[in-house]
Amino acid sequence: MKLAFFQGCNIPIRIEQYATSLEAVLSKFGVSLVEIKEFTCCGYPIRNVDEKSYILPSVRNIALAEAEGLDILVACNCCFASLQKAKHMMERLPSLKAEVNEILDKEGLVYHGTAQIKHFLTVLHEDVGIEQIKKVLVNRYTELNLSVIQGCHILRPREVTTFDDSFVPKITDNLVQVTGARSLDWQGKLECCGAALSGINNELSAALLNEKVDRAIEAGAEYLTPVCAYCYLQFDTAQANMRASGQQSIPVLLYSQLLGLVLGIDEKQLGIELNSTINSRHISHLKSILGPPVEEKKKRKKKAKTTA
Amino acid sequence: MKLILALAFIIFLVGLVIRGKSWFSGGVGSQTIDTSIIQRFSLALKSVFGTLFSSKVINALTTFLTDIVLQKRLFQKSIGRWTAHMLIFTGFLLLLVTHGLGEGVSNALFSDYYATLQPYLSLRNVFALMVLVGLGIAIYRRVSDKPKRVQSYTSDWLAIGFVGAIIITGILLESSKISSYSYYQGMVEEYGDVSDEQEALALETYWASEHGLISENVTKPYNQELVEEGRAVSENSCIECHSPTSGAFVSFSLAKVIGPLVSKGDKFLYVVHLLTCFGFLAWLPFSKMFHIVSVPVSLLINGVRGFKQPVEASEASLNRQMIGLSACTHCGSCSELCSSLMFYESFQNDFILPSEKVQLLKKVAEGETIPTDTKEHLQKGLYICTSCDRCSTICPSGINLRELFITARYSLLAEGKPETALLSHFSFPLALAQNFVDDHLKALKKVEEQFKKLFQKLSDLSKLTISRPGGLDNTSFQSCYTCQRCTNICPVVRLYDDPQETLGMLPHQIIFSLGVGKTELAAGSQMIWSCSTCYLCQEHCPNKVELTDIFYSLKNSAIKKIDTGGDK
Known part of the structure; x- marks a missing residue:
């Protein structure tokens, strides 16, 4: 399976380990990622200013992938939502589609709407499948409690994103469970990381972030796992700036890094040490809780059988 | 001629000093730093020596090899562009050392050097052809650039034209020398060992037949016997110091075609060729061609320092900024892959493209006065940037565009009009990097004040009148039955003890006010900016x-209202 990897603006310069870890993980399942140099920003940052300017870049990005005959893989929720929103609008507003295609025509591009936009979680969950992941596992976490931060723009509005059940999402939890880790039920799971307000209303942005960090720690999470570039930057980079001294903080592990370790990929290749909230102690802890790739319950059943 | 050369050389040197001086004075944001040209120069010297005597010197050497000699950054950008530049760069450089710097230099470099002997005769043509092919690719690229986003200025065409003129006048000069009778005569008189007129005629016939000479004394068809006799004479007295002119294959072929036209113009063309070269020398420091000096410097700094350090206003950053600005060749690489490319399409603001920003920032840095509306465009263009740093990563000249743009952004915001783009997510990476934190907050304050001036608050109203709903494409607000679920679930509302005090209006109130035709009131509420x-x-x-989509629409219209000064 070959997909165009839409990295957006944050991943290549601020979260390189997100791209490398994801590429390493997906290659284990025969999914190869293609770089399209001409991809631009998804348009998300301009949305407060002008809706049409928000749509245009995503339509062009989809058209670029279509020209290569590829579907798009996204690793950032906001990019994902922008691309899906563009598709949604193009389907509903033929006049806008014609207008945008006229602009694209200047560089010989056409938007057809044939390319699919896939969050990498969908690729792992649907295209690869949990069973396939299980087969490839080299390890499994024996004892690990995680708070997944699902993020907003991957789930809502459901008519646009069409990712998962927006009220009771299960894809991410299933993917966490397959690694042996436990995805905790916690209060901030489906809520906002505060990124959208950062630089516009810093206090509010920090309040939203701190609230999530506190709740995750209260719930007993050892790590926090985002599935979005913005959430990651909030929890990993901004967390250090925003937590008052003496306040406890929580280390952040990307889902691709979490999965990578149980697939037997080296932590250096996964770039875990590049996460600013992670230190060598965390890495040795993570490695120390790796066990054989068999589910606990089955083991117990087997034991029960043998003793009987 | 020598006098003109001396003059051109003096202008060249003065130009170098002036341009070099500009590296250590001025700069965008320099008003806030108290320093002198001497302080900045000595700081630069200190860092150069600091680098020379540290392990960083390895970085500098690698950069020299990969980025300057092999031009790796250009190669990564585009093989076509690299080919064009390499052809011009190496072709011109080789022409310079084998020909352009004069016989003295060439003799010192190559012990067997003789301008009329092989391989130098052919090499000159090879090198000239390299430059011409390179220029051809460069012209084609500028003309065929379909989206026409990056503009080509006179300065860009002038640089191509000047280099082309040197090469073309050189080739014409060589063609005319090949065909010129008077030049031939001069050579025969000086070097030829011709005993009688018969031999002279034979030699002339041979050179006309084989080496492109145009002579009135001999005409086609040439007497074959004379040709053979001439060949013998030539072998005795010419060939030792003059390889066959066909070796200069470009000029030789050209002479065959245009020989009759240029055969009498060798002296004139000599003057034209030299004047073009001297003119180029004098013009170089004041033009885009100065990049042959500034780009290697900029690349070396980039090789040693990179561009990822935190941005701060300092003397060192000003020096680097000025060197960088002088190193921009307006090649447009940055703009072609700019993440904000499509925003340029929707806003039609040239200054969204990095290459165009730099052109104007050069003027700002030199302290030139810029018209207010151009400056406002620049400010907006500087802000509509995703901070993806692709431009800095890609710049073939190694300019630290990230630092330049961030510094310029806050320098302009401090004096400029309230910038509504601050209310976009372009602010996110800026807040994350925590550069210019106070300046950012000050600039935000300015926009907030503009809001207060232009919008009424709910609490300002003594009573609420009802009018027809309007001003929004999204009419889903009409189905609201004020159950207030939106407000109850809002994570922002939840954060405040008295949310209405801070947020102005709560989500359900916004929807309600739209229903009673108070779109303006909703657009002016703090709530939509706290969403x-x-x-x-x-x-x-x-x-x-x-609701969220409606809030986005309200934000769009509020910004439009402020940007148009409240007319909308």
Whole structure:
């Protein structure tokens, strides 16, 4: 399976380990990622200013992938939502589609709407499948409690994103469970990381972030796992700036890094040490809780059988 | 001629000093730093020596090899462009050492050097052809650039034209020397060992037949016997110091075609060729061609320092900024892959493209006065940037565009008009990097004040009148039945003890006010700018009111109102 990897603006310069870890993980399942140099920003940052300017870049990005005959893989929720929103609008507003295609025509591009936009979680969950992941596992976490931060723009509005059940999402939890880790039920799971307000209303942005960090720690999470570039930057980079001294903080592990370790990929290749909230102690802890790739319950059943 | 050369050389040197001086004075944001040209120069010297005597010197050497000699950055950008530049660069450089710097230099470099002997005769043509092919690719690229986003200025065409003129006049000069009778005569008189007129005629016939000479004394068809006799004479007295002119294959072929036209113009063309070269020398420091000096410097700094350090206003950053600005060749590489490319399409603001920003920032840095509306465009262009740093990563000249743009952004915001683009997510990476934190907050304050001036608050109203709803494409607000679920689920509302005090209006109140035709009131509420866009309200609304989408529309129209000065 070959997909165009839409990295957006944050991943290549601020979260390189997100791209490398994801590429390493997906290659284990025969999914190869293609770089399209001409991809631009998804348009998300301009949305407060002008809706049409928000749509245009995503339509062009989809058209670029279509020209290569590829579907798009996204690793950032906001990019994902922008691309899906563009598709949604193009389907509903033929006049806008014609207008945008006229602009694209200047560089010989056409938007057809044939390319699919896939969050990498969908690729792992649907295209690869949990069973396939299980087969490839080299390890499994024996004892690990995680708070997944699902993020907003991957789930809502459901008519646009069409990712998962927006009220009771299960894809991410299933993917966490397959690694042996436990995805905790916690209060901030489906809520906002505060990124959208950062630089516009810093206090509010920090309040939203701190609230999530506190709740995750209260719930007993050892790590926090985002599935979005913005959430990651909030929890990993901004967390250090925003937590008052003496306040406890929580280390952040990307889902691709979490999965990578149980697939037997080296932590250096996964770039875990590049996460600013992670230190060598965390890495040795993570490695120390790796066990054989068999589910606990089955083991117990087997034991029960043998003793009987 | 020598006098003109001396003059050109003096202008060249003065130009170098002037341009070099500009590296250590001025700069965008220099007003806030108290320093002198001497301080900045000595700082630069200190860092050069600091680098020379540290392990960083390895970085500098690698950069010299990969980025300057092999031009790796250009190669990564585009093989076509690299080919064009390499052809011009190496072709011109080789022409310079084998020909351009004069016989003295060439003799010192190559012990067997003789301008009329092989391989130098052919090499000159090879090198000239390299430059011409390179220029051809460069012209084609500028003309065929379809989206026409990056503009080509006179300065760009002038640089191509000047280099082309040197090469073309050189080739013409050589063609005319090949065909010129008077030049031939001069050579025969000086070097030829011709005993009688018969031999002279034979030699002339041979040179006309084989080496492109145009002579009135001999005409086609040539007497073959004379040709053979001439060949013998030539072998005795010419060939030792003059390889066959066909070796200069470009000029030789050209002479065959245009020989009759240029055969009498060798002296004139000599003057034209030399004047073009001297003119180029004098013009170089004041033009885009100065990049042959500034780009290697800029690349070396980039090789040693990179561009990822935190941005701060300092003397060192000003020096680097000025060197960088002088190193921009306006090649447009940055703009072709700019993440904000499509925003340029929707706003039609040239200054969204990095290459165009730099052109104007050069003037700003030199302290030139810029018209207010151009400056406002520049400010907006500087802000509509995703901070993806692709331009800095890609710049073939190694300019630290990230630092330049961030510094310029806050320098302009401090004096400019309130910038509504601050209210976009372009602010996110800026807040994350925590550069210019105070300046950012000050600039935000300015926009807030503009809001207060232009919009009424709910609490300002003594009574609420009802009018027809309007001004919004999204009419889903009409199905609201004020159950207040949106407000109850809002994670922002939840954070405040007295949310209405801070937020002005709560989500359900905004929807309600739209229903009674108070779109302006809704657009002016703090709530829409405090919305985290988490979409929880919209998702949970039992009547499918698209609250978050409506908030986005309100934000768009509020910004439009401020940008148009309240007319909308």
